[in-house]
Amino acid sequence: MNKRLILVTNDDGVASRGMEAAIEVARTYGRTVVVAPETMQSGMSQAITMYNPLFLRQVRKEEGLEMYSFSGTPVDCVKMAFDYLLRDEKVDLVISGINHGSNSAVNVLYSGTMGAAIEGSFYGCPSVGLSLDDHSAEADFEASIEWGKRIIGDVLARNERLPLCLNVNVPVGRPEEIRGMRLCRQNRGFWREEFFRHEDPRGREYFWLTGAFVNSEPEAEDTDEWALSHGYVSVVPVQVDMTDYEQLKHMKNVLHE
């Protein structure tokens, strides 16, 4: 019997379809504990809840699976699991997802899915963020389940003890349409917003974020954005040292110490 312990979370909320897909991936490899946000937490990044109490609720329990909803952010869920619920156990892997919508390029920074995966790696645990490049309610998760199982099997099989965080994005398509997998670096690109502007029923002006991604290096074949838009599963290993070492060298000429 497989004794591994897999923690699953996401940012679309405990009741999302992508959560069921992630559970299917996780249960292939071990006992599964889900701690996921009660409500939709897309775009919540690495946010934590500092100034509000949080509520935990068990929503399902069966052989090999326990599910909890938590009223905080994706990162709060990971902290709740490691520092409270599972504090006396060894978690072998964190799966965050499967997200409705891709988290390639700079989205790694905005994404609650990747926020949770990164948080898992802070606990020294291999962590995989899984996202499907399809926002629709009828998204077909089959290819992402298949590739998720394959990549996670490889991660669990390796012998190294290095913490590892992977940002995995799967293109839209049936499993047989996926061209393969590519190891990538994070694409450089950014979002520009068009604020949707309207008036509410009481005449108050409101704004709604609605952006467009600008790929500043569409020709670069080693990026996740390229892989995804060419039909490949993209895999980017993620680390959290945000120091700009290149600038650091030059800063002595800029700042007066």
Add this chain to the structure above:
Amino acid sequence: MNKRLILVTNDDGVASRGMEAAIEVARTYGRTVVVAPETMQSGMSQAITMYNPLFLRQVRKEEGLEMYSFSGTPVDCVKMAFDYLLRDEKVDLVISGINHGSNSAVNVLYSGTMGAAIEGSFYGCPSVGLSLDDHSAEADFEASIEWGKRIIGDVLARNERLPLCLNVNVPVGRPEEIRGMRLCRQNRGFWREEFFRHEDPRGREYFWLTGAFVNSEPEAEDTDEWALSHGYVSVVPVQVDMTDYEQLKHMKNVLHE
């Protein structure tokens, strides 16, 4: 007359004391436009508001200063400024802060202050996150104002056109007690949470995050955490490529393509 345009935001909210301190820094260098969260947004990281309408309100207008409160996150505020309010102007600098509490080490990832500064750099604008290592309501901002002015003066004076994002943290103390400034890398360390657990008036169990920072390299003198705890202002240049290039080299041995 100084024609520079400075955008100011923060995560403690438009009415915080640190905002007044940031305005004092900004006005030294140019016309100042504030777009800051209506409410406290500490720990909001790079979060964006995708599924709610946002409201903008002008709260102050005088010679050289316009202030707006916005009902979103710190990053939403920066987007509102660049993509709507100031879309026809050239912003010369973003100041985010002055935060009540330090944002050294991995806090760069959780911090709404740094989320906003990073967002500013996505618009190709030099951006400085300023934080004071003091959470108290009576915090003395004088040293952080003085060092903020000095560092920002240097940033504005440089000729390079490289985008630049700085994470500046100022220790507690009177200006004359600060030992100087150090250019640093981001400290490796992480938070471990102790969930404060209690019952609400109706007997529902609730949890409250209350963590402790674990400095995994207290002896490393080149980190921001070391500088700050030894009485120095820490300055870390920040970039957003989170690719783990070291792991990328080894991933071919882990994953089966």
